[in-house]
Amino acid sequence: MNFEAARIKMVDNQIRTTDVTSHAVLSAFLSVPREEFVPAAMKPLAYIDTDIELQASGVSGRRYLMEPSPLAKLLQLASISKSDKVLEIGCGTGYASAILSTLAGSVVALECDAALASAAAETLARLGYSNVSVVTGDLETGHAAAAPYDVIFVHGAVEAVPDSLLSQLNDRGRLIAVVGSGNASRAKLYLRENGITSERPAFNTAVKLLPGFRLAREFVF
DSSP states (O other), X not given: OOHHHHHHHHIIIIIGGGTOOOHHHHHHHHHSOGGGGSOGGGGGGTTSSSOEEOOOOSTTOOOEEOOHHHHHHHHHHHTOOTTOEEEEEOOTTSHHHHHHHHHSSXXXXXXXXXXXXXXXXXXXXXXXXXXXXXXXSOTTTOXXXXXXXXXXXXXXXXXXXXXXXXXXXXXXXXXXXXXSSGGGOEEEEEEEETTEEEEEEEEEOOOOBOSSOOOOOOOOO
16 A cells, blocks of 8 residues: 555545645655554554554553544644653553654653554654654653743543643643534643643544543532
8 A cells, every 4th residue: 555645635625625734734644654653454444534453452441542633633723842741641552752842842741542653652762753752650640840831732532631731831831632522622722821720722633532531510409
């Protein structure tokens, strides 16, 4: 299979057609070999227009590589520059980490599933994405040891964004997340300024949920 041709078709037919105009984002998707980050049996389908299930250990639940179009739109929303330090929440096998590597100055890729984290670290190192550091830990907690971050990118949908992540943003830092589940989900941009966080809805989308990140359930009499 000609993966380079498939990659070009993915960008032209799935990403450009959904209002992604950032040259940096488009170039990143053209340069990163998506087929290297999917299970071996899925390589021929690496560029299909859907989420791809990853081979997680099962401890963290079912995990997915996000569909190209919403992933590209979310990364465009983040407006990442070469001076930015980025924390990725839920890196999976490292595909979005590799794209972030080409956009940012440095990337901390956080993964709660040890098997996925190991696969991500191996693939990213083999392909030369040297400005990415893969760490293992609870996704909702983030990675305070390397905070603050200019951008936090949540790689999957969540019911709620915890304060533990927002507190790890730099002044004027941005957090990008899809909040909600199914077709009711919305991409949101959170901006931290002078210790206060504001949020702005961006667009409707539907991506797979990350484990955890549940809303607190209120007691009902």
